Amino acid sequence: MAYDLADLRGQRLARDPEQMLRNLKGDLELKFSVGIWYFTPGGGRFHDRFVPEASVEERIEMAAAMADLGVTGIEAHYPAEVNEQNAHLYRQLRDEAGIGLVAVPFSHFFDPRFEFGSLSNPDPAVREHAKQIAVGALRLIEDLEAEVAISWPGMDGYRYLHGTPYMAMWDRFETTMAEAMDEVPGVRVAIEPKPYEPAANNIYRTTAEGLLAAQRIEARLRHPDNRRLLDEGHALVGLNPETGHVKMGFEMLPAAFSLVAMEGRLAHTHWNSQPDGNYDQDNNVGVVNPHEAEALLYALWALGYTGWFGIDINPENIPVEKAVELNIRGLEKLKERVARLPHERILECHLRPAEHRGELEEILIANL
DSSP states (O other): OOOOOOOOGGGGGGGSHHHHHHHHHSOOOOEEEEEGGGSSOOOOSSSOOSSOOOOHHHHHHHHHHGGGGTEEEEEOOBTTTSOTTTHHHHHHHHHHHSOEEEEEEBOOSSSGGGTTOSTTOSSHHHHHHHHHHHHHHHHHHHHHTOOEEEEOOTTOEESOOTTOOHHHHHHHHHHHHHHHHHHSTTOOEEEOOOSSSSSSEESSOSHHHHHHHHHHHHHHOOOHHHHHHHHTTOOSEEEOOBHHHHHHTTOOHHHHHHHHHHTTOBOOEEEOBOOSSSSOOOBOTTTSSHHHHHHHHHHHHHTTOOSEEEEOOOOSSSOHHHHHHHHHHHHHHHHHHHHTSOHHHHHHHHHSGGGSTTHHHHHHHHTO
8 A cells, every 4th residue: 555644643742841842942844735726716706717727737837836946745636636537647746846746635515516515415415426535535645645635524514503403414424424434444534624614604613623523533433444543543534724714713823733733633734824703815824913823833843743834825816836935935934933932931931930920921022
């Protein structure tokens, strides 16, 4: 089997502040991946697209040029953007430009068949179709040596509050996901929570809801290979927290991502910027709320994160190459700022606050 399950168990060790400090004294590798879906952004609810649509072949050529910017990973939805017929193009991209396929989100939202949800759809036929998409993606991940499938259930959820059969909805989604994972055992899936859009209320609105879903899906897995990996302490269902979605739910970025890592489930990350609440803007990293993005990078460094920094933006008004360059530069600048901080002093301020009154504020102001 080509697929190699990334070991996330070490994330839990950062519960120990001394381990956090050891991590901070090491390096944080910024591994950048890009999503092929935003290379030529489509229109929105209120406007047509601003740039001509490009084929997958043309977008892969665009991706190859991003190697010079530091991009080494690409993400594509199955089967809309990556599938059995064009898999050779992604192998070629990896072999010639050094940019490998790292994450494969399920195409569980654009198809009109998913008007009332994908894996949670009350229609068994639609649910089966969604399941086969998941199975196909998991198999392709094995074939192309990617790392993780991403489940963003954008159309799964509910509009009205009265009489919604919440538990049945969650049960349908989680049972069907487990069935798909048992057909292709040993491949990790990462749930991407979001409060709303396009569903009025998405099925997993918050980080905590995503974590609970991960636990319940794993409890439904039956294949011996999956059970063995779970018994060894591996997470087969992780999360892919997206900074914009987390802020849409008024959560704090470093706390939300650390909560995922506490369970060894931080399988992937998506980066952009977003004000609290509001619609999903997918702004460039560091442009909105840069101080909290910096705190998030600090938290990931402290917990020993070794995964990908997926740039997940919507560059409607900027050439995509320029937007990717800006986001990489933004993350690199955040890393430079965090590296300058006196980590021992900051940790002491948190562990012995009565003895360091005002010192943390002094440190943060000095590093403005």
